Amino acid sequence: MSRLTIALDMMGGDHGPPVTVNAAVRAVTDSPNLQLLLCGDRPQLEEQLKNYSNYPEEALILVHTEQVVTMDDKPSSALRNKPRSSMRKALELVQSGEADACVSAGNTGALLAMAYYELKTLPGIDRPALISSVPAQNHKKVFLLDLGANVSCDSEILFQYAVMGSVMAEEVEGIAQPKVGLLNVGEEQIKGNDVVKHTGQILSSLPSLNYIGYIEGGDIFSNKADVVVTDGFVGNVALKACEGLGKFIISEVKRLSQKNLFTRLMARLSLPLLKKIYNRVNPDQYNGASLIGLRGIVVKSHGNASSDAFLYAIQEAVHEVDRQVPTKIKDKIERLLMERP
Secondary structure, three states: OOOEEEEEEOOOOOOOHHHHHHHHHHHHHHOOOEEEEEEEOHHHHHHHHOOOOOOOHHHEEEEEOOEOOOOOOOHHHHHHHOOOEHHHHHHHHHHOOOOOEEEEOOOHHHHHHHHHHHHOEOOOOOOOEEEEEEEEOOOEEEEEEOOOOOOOOOHHHHHHHHHHHHHHHHHHOOOOOOOEEEEOOOOOOOOOOHHHHHHHHHHHOOOOOOEEEEEOHHHOOOOOOOEEEOOHHHHHHHHHHHHHHHHHHHHHHHHHHOOOHHHHHHHHHOHHHHHHHHHHHOHHHHOOEEEEOEOOEEEEOOOOOOHHHHHHHHHHHHHHHHHOHHHHHHHHHHHHHHHOO
């Protein structure tokens, strides 16, 4: 098996090297064919690596960078003024072919601007989109996009999102003919604004896209659709609400289980069930939103990600490299553009 190489922005996010180094060490320990290029401040990274032993040191290559993109940096400012940042270097390594993918927990706006500048979009794609999966009924997942890359979208952009989401569901989850739904304020054809209505008309005209029509917010988790398409403003609010609900459920279960002797006893008896619930709703395991539509693979981790969550983001990047997602998106968008009336 050929070795995969992933470039990591080690300085991004709220926690930086203590989290990213831990995840990197675990990733190469679990995957013998994985090589990671650690982009960041060498002294800080070397200091963190002293905390670990018994890992394949040759699989971690330090790439020193002098600048850090902070969460407060404006995207335009980061693009102009921080060409030697860990984020920019990780993307340059993908652009040059030295890395197969990039993972960053840094500033989303700056990552989008730099990725667009360095990698450019695929033919037929006007803007990249952020996409991630959330849990659905029957132990399945549903892909939701856009999650905030573009807060305002026209019908042409939403059509492109539908195509890219369909490819992700098919290639990452192995779903044949993924069901694509358009998020709306109702299922009736008369509902929604002009952009949503026009998008629905475009998607309905494509025989090889399994478009099922409008779905409402309450249907996101119902397994009614495998892909849910919306603009970045609505998608980001929906995702953050889902994550907040998941954390609320986890905290409530913990609080109620410690309320008194009886609830502690019941919690102990139901521990296997509670663990299953926790594993389904824990937002960490769904960390790793993909910035799709680019001529390269970029995975965005949450800024406040734990080492577990950052590890999931690395694994997502590996999976997309294995499945050659950008090539599949390019091929499908070309086919569907030929189908359009």
